[in-house]
Structure formats: C-alpha cells, structure tokens
Amino acid sequence: MNKLLETHQLRKSFGALIATDGVDFDVREGETHAVIGPNGAGKTTFIKQLSGELRPDTGRVSFGGEDVTALASQHRSRKGLARSFQITSIYRDFSALDNVALAVQAHAGHSFRFWKAARQDPLLIEPALKILQSVGLDKRINILAAELAHGEQRQLEIAMALATRPRLLLLDEPVAGMGTDESLRMVELLASLKDSKTIVLVEHDMDAVFSLADRISVLVYGRIIATGTPEEIRANKEVRAAYLGEEA
Numbered sequence: 360m361n362k363l364l365e366t367h368q369l370r371k372s373f374g375a376l377i378a379t380d381g382v383d384f385d386v387r388e389g390e391t392h393a394v395i396g397p398n399g400a401g402k403t404t405f406i407k408q409l410s411g412e413l414r415p416d417t418g419r420v421s422f423g424g425e426d427v428t429a430l431a432s433q434h435r436s437r438k439g440l441a442r443s444f445q446i447t448s449i450y451r452d453f454s455a456l457d458n459v460a461l462a463v464q465a466h467a468g469h470s471f472r473f474w475k476a477a478r479q480d481p482l483l484i485e486p487a488l489k490i491l492q493s494v495g496l497d498k499r500i501n502i503l504a505a506e507l508a509h510g511e512q513r514q515l516e517i518a519m520a521l522a523t524r525p526r527l528l529l530l531d532e533p534v535a536g537m538g539t540d541e542s543l544r545m546v547e548l549l550a551s552l553k554d555s556k557t558i559v560l561v562e563h564d565m566d567a568v569f570s571l572a573d574r575i576s577v578l579v580y581g582r583i584i585a586t587g588t589p590e591e592i593r594a595n596k597e598v599r600a601a602y603l604g605e606e607a
Contacts, residue, residue, distance in 0.1 A: 411434070439523075463483050517530070
C-alpha cells in the first residue's frame with residue numbers, strides 16, 4: 360500500500376519544552392491511522408506540523424511523494440490535505456448549506472466578495488447538497504450553523520473539509536464534547552468515510568479509536584512509542600504502562 364503522508368524526524372520545541380521529539384510517522388493510502396496519547400503528549404503540535412500551521416524546527420513532511428515541509432496550510436490544502444479542528448471552526452451566522460457552498464467556492468479559487476450572487480450558482484449548491492446528505496445534514500441545510508447542535512456542527516465541519524475534495528483528512532478530536540448519541544453518530548459517519556478517504560484521527564475516545572482505526576500510533580512526551588493494529592496496541596505492555604492502563 361502506498362504511503363500518502365510521511366514524516367521524518369520531526370522536532371519542535373517551545374523553549375525548554377520539547378513538543379515533538381524525532382517523530383517518524385506514515386499514513387498509507389486508504390487507511391484510518393489514529394494518533395493517541397495522554398494530555399501534553401504533543402498531539403496538537405504534531406497535527407499542526409502535518410497541516411502546515413507550524414513549521415518543525417528540524418525534520419521533513421512529505422505528502423503524495425512531495426516534500427511539503429516549507430508549505431503553509433493553505434498550500435497543503437490545495438494539494439489535498441484538509442483539517443478539521445478540535446474546536447469547531449465554522450461560519451456561525453451562515454446556514455449549513457452556505458458553509459459548505461463557501462468551502463466548495465474556496466476550493467475552486469473564487470473570491471468570497473461575490474458570495475451573495477453565488478448563492479444561486481448550481482455549480483456550488485449542488486455539490487454542497489450532496490456533501491450535506493453524505494454527512495447526514497440534508498434536513499438541516501437552511502439552519503444557521505450557530506443553531507445546530509454541537510454534534511451537528513462537527514458534522515458540518517467535516518462536510519466543509521470534504522468540500523475541498525481532500526486526499527487526506529486530518530481530524531482533531533471529532534468526538535470531543537459529545538454525548539453518547541452524538542458520539543455514535545459521528546463514529547458511524549467516520550466509518551462511512553473509511554472506504555473513500557484516507558484519515559488521520561487524533562482522538563481521546565478509545566471506543567471511537569479502536570472501532571475506526573486500521574493502525575494506531577501512541578505519542579508520549581513527543582515520541583511515538585508504538586505503532587500497530589488495534590490488537591497489537593492493546594497487547595503492547597509499554598503502551599499499557601504509559602497510557603492505556605486499565606482502559607486496555
């Protein structure tokens with residue numbers, strides 16, 4: 360299986376704090392690769408380096424066989440790398456349909472200045488409707504994003520990421536802050552994407568991780584201490600001691 364994303368010896372420090380410490384990591388095309396670890400392990404810093412929001416001090420990020428280490432996040436997005444955020448990032452005063460149509464428009468390279476006229480553009484609206492249907496929001500298209508439930512806002516954010524036609528989705532704690540029913544719906548949505556998308560999943564919810572991931576990497580104090588299948592990670596004594604504990 361081809362490697363779509365690779366990092367080599369990524370290092371990032373903030374003063375005396377080493378956030379990522381020589382991280383080697385790869386994501387195979389078509390897989391869901393989860394990154395787990397305790398609070399303070401460096402997960403957020405790591406995913407920001409993958410998305411281009413943070414430049415590593417040293418090391419390399421490759422995407423689709425190309426060195427993208429020096430590329431900012433918007434340029435990586437153009438190449439097919441999309442990120443959803445730990446804290447929902449949507450246009451709260453726009454409808455769900457407007458949010459996704461805006462993402463379609465942005466991916467096509469059009470200016471937001473012409474948005475009001477573009478609301479009637481079938482080249483934007485039709486793909487936006489299909490994407491909203493795929494994430495289960497087709498009955499909520501005209502609701503303002505601010506009025507959607509928390510779980511629906513996270514679904515909308517994933518819809519916006521999908522509107523950029525990504526080769527790879529970086530999902531930063533998509534289940535965070537959800538109740539049981541919302542979490543189940545999100546896991547079902549992500550499971551439905553597994554056949555068509557390559558996904559990097561950063562998540563604290565172990566039920567979601569072990570049900571969705573093809574492989575799991577465990578990050579502790581800025582270092583990956585293990586990578587393997589869910590079964591291999593469950594059985595890994597070092598992982599159990601460092602992180603999973605009784606949850607394993």
